[in-house]
Amino acid sequence: MQTIDRESAGSARVAIVGGIHGDEPAGVRIVERLAAELPPLDSPDGGGRGDAEPGGLVRLILANEPAIEAETRYTDADLNRAFPGDADSDEYERALAPRLAAELQGFDAVLALHTSHSAPPPFAIFSDLTASVRRTVTGLPVDHVVDASGLRSTTLDSTIPHTVSIEVGRQGSEEAVEFGYEACLAFLRVHGALADEPPTFSETVVVKGNEEVPKGSGEPHVHFANFEAIPEGAVFAEDDVYTHRVEEPGVVPILASEHGYDEIFGMYGRVTGVLKPPDEGDLRVYPRDEDEEGNERDEGEERDGGDGRRGSGADGGD
Ligand SMILES: [Zn+2]
Known part of the structure; x- marks a missing residue:
């Protein structure tokens, strides 16, 4: 797991997680792009925004590095079916799950990036509707959100509070990277972490x-x-x-x-x-x-x- 912390324009602590599945390169590329473009924490010039509020943070995570390296969905077990996990497990992902959860503890909003083999359009997924989740969902450029509360309870969005998952497009496509990057910017704006333009919301x-x-x-x-x-x-x-x-x-x-x-x-x-x-x-x-x-x-x-x-x-x- 790789954690990269970046400066926020506001006071919220928000996180974006890519590479939960190692065979979905879009999430990895989006996280790397954001890491390159967002100002570092405590940068001397505040990244050109000296008015950053204390406490705010944008945390970028590449979750499953061995699987990313191997270009495979997982090495031992599907990470997004392994929560809450077990720190003592011999299976890599089952032991990784609680470490990832710890990195996201106390965050105000979390966005988990995925791609699929399914046809567009992109859509979001939530398991527990909180005010933060509503803000994320209605602020993302998607028309549909799947309420997965009646489904599995072993996913990231069903175990980490204020998490929304997003399916950004077809696995391996450039469109998924471009759409997902824009979706991340929208996510950062609605939570005040990016002040380049006002957030927009829709039903x-x-x-x-x-x-x-x-x-x-x-x-x-x-x-x-x-x-x-x-x-x-x-x-x-x-x-x-x-x-x-x-x-x-x-x-x-x-x-x-x-x-x-x-x-x-x-x-x-x-x-x-x-x-x-x-x-x-x-x-x-x-x-x-x-x-x-x-x-x-x-x-x-x-x-x-x-x-x-x-x-x-x-x-x-x-
Ligand atoms: Zn996935």
Whole structure:
């Protein structure tokens, strides 16, 4: 693990973690770029911002260096399924988890960078909705956030308070690096750590992840992209073993992928509402307008609506 501390423009302690999975180079490159561009702690000229407030800190972490070196997701165990971990474990990642948690203890906001084999658009993930998490989610340039509170409790975002994970794009792509870097700047701005321009917030659609969709054998086919409403009765995915027909309205795919995962096509999710920006309403998920069938309105239109967001808008499966 490598920890690089940089100066913050404000008083918040915020952290950005890349390299949780060693085969996701985007997070590593983003962290290295931020490390090169943000002013060092206690720099004599304050990085040109002599008004930095005491106590503030931007902590940049490359989490799993052996896996990064080997260009593999993990060496012994998946770090993002190994929390809270065990300091005495012989498995590298299980022993790393508590060390990483200690580096993030007491932080006001944490952003964990990931890429996937799934199609765009990028999206965020949270497990525990705190005021800080809301601020991060509505400040990131994503249209959707997955509420993973009902899923695994062994991930970073389910064990470290105020953590949001972000899927910045397709594994190995340049777009993932560029989008993820911009997302990090937005994260730093909304928490006051970067004062180059004012933060911007927008409503974010909340999708509750509720069920993994198993994969069998034979040629896999996935017919719907992430967050695309699956009409009642339509087949989401199929292979020689499974035909996954969706029998109820309001279901959307999460991490949909034909070849990305050995055992699943992705997950089924359900839109539960929207998170509103920090100054608009309470800390909760507000119901979203739906038509009688429970379908989302004009999802594609919204995504391409020229609102300046960086979701690439590309449809189609892997
Ligand atoms: Zn990952």
